[in-house]
Amino acid sequence: MQWTNLNEQTVYENRWFRVNLADVVLPDGKHLDHFLIRLRAxxxxxxxxxxxxxxxxxxxxxxxxxxxxxxxxxxxxxxxxxxxxxxxxxxxxxxxxxxxxxxxxxxxxxxxxxxxxxxxxxxxxxxxxxxxxxxxxxxxxxxxxxxxxxxxxxxxxxxxxxxxxxxxxxxxxxxx
Incomplete structure (x- = not known):
């Protein structure tokens, strides 16, 4: 069961990380707003x-x-x-x-x-x-x-x- 990330918007960003809000489609077709953090390795x-x-x-x-x-x-x-x-x-x-x-x-x-x-x-x-x-x-x-x-x-x-x-x-x- 794969979730699909349709789009992301940056909510907050600094030198260390970004907080994004993603529009995710679940396997059953429903949409979910999901926060995620983007970090450097x-x-x-x-x-x-x-x-x-x-x-x-x-x-x-x-x-x-x-x-x-x-x-x-x-x-x-x-x-x-x-x-x-x-x-x-x-x-x-x-x-x-x-x-x-x-x-x-x-x-x-x-x-x-x-x-x-x-x-x-x-x-x-x-x-x-x-x-x-x-x-x-x-x-x-x-x-x-x-x-x-x-x-x-x-x-x-x-x-x-x-x-x-x-x-x-x-x-x-x-x-x-």
Whole structure:
């Protein structure tokens, strides 16, 4: 059963996103007004060291008033290569420059409302370049054993579903 988007109007727009109102035709022919958010792609990256520890950020998200572990991530700028954006975000937020980034997975975290795709990358080597330029992004950075990831997710220490999915994939690839 496919829904068809006949038309969209922008209701609100800023540098980060657009809120649109779509005229959608349902399979039975009825029309539905549906709000959606158009976002730029998000790129995220991390490194897994020889001890199978993953570099994570401890962050507070004011919107949900929650703390949790995350990978370095941010929006892909217009015209920017996704892998380049992932590497940039990792270095800006952690102070570690990744070497040889590889695609891990792409997810659509809320595809019933938002069109953004989150692209995850990882590597086995990174060079420390100094204190992170964007240290305001997190309270701390830490090397966390991948073997702890499933229990951390179960305890709610990795609350973001996209981050949990990427870390579970890394856990499976490295330890599974």
């Amino acid at each position: 998000v790129a995220a990256a991390t490194v897994v060291n020889e001890a199978n520890e993953v570099l994570l950020l401890w962050r507070h998200r004011f919107i949900t008033d929650s703390w949790g572990w995350e990978l370095a991530a941010g929006v892909v700028e217009d015209g920017e290569d996704i892998a380049v954006a992932a590497a940039r975000e990792m270095e800006e937020e952690t102070g570690w420059r990744p070497e040889g980034l590889r695609p891990l997975m792409t997810v659509e975290p809320a595809n019933g409302l938002i069109d953004a795709r989150h692209h995850f990358y990882w590597c086995c080597e990174a060079g420390y370049t100094g204190h992170p330029a964007d240290d305001f992004e997190s309270s701390r950075r830490a090397w966390v054993p991948l073997k702890l990831v499933p229990d951390m997710i179960a305890r709610g220490e990795i609350p973001a579903a996209n981050m949990a999915a990427a870390l579970l994939m890394l856990h499976h690839m490295r330890l599974g």
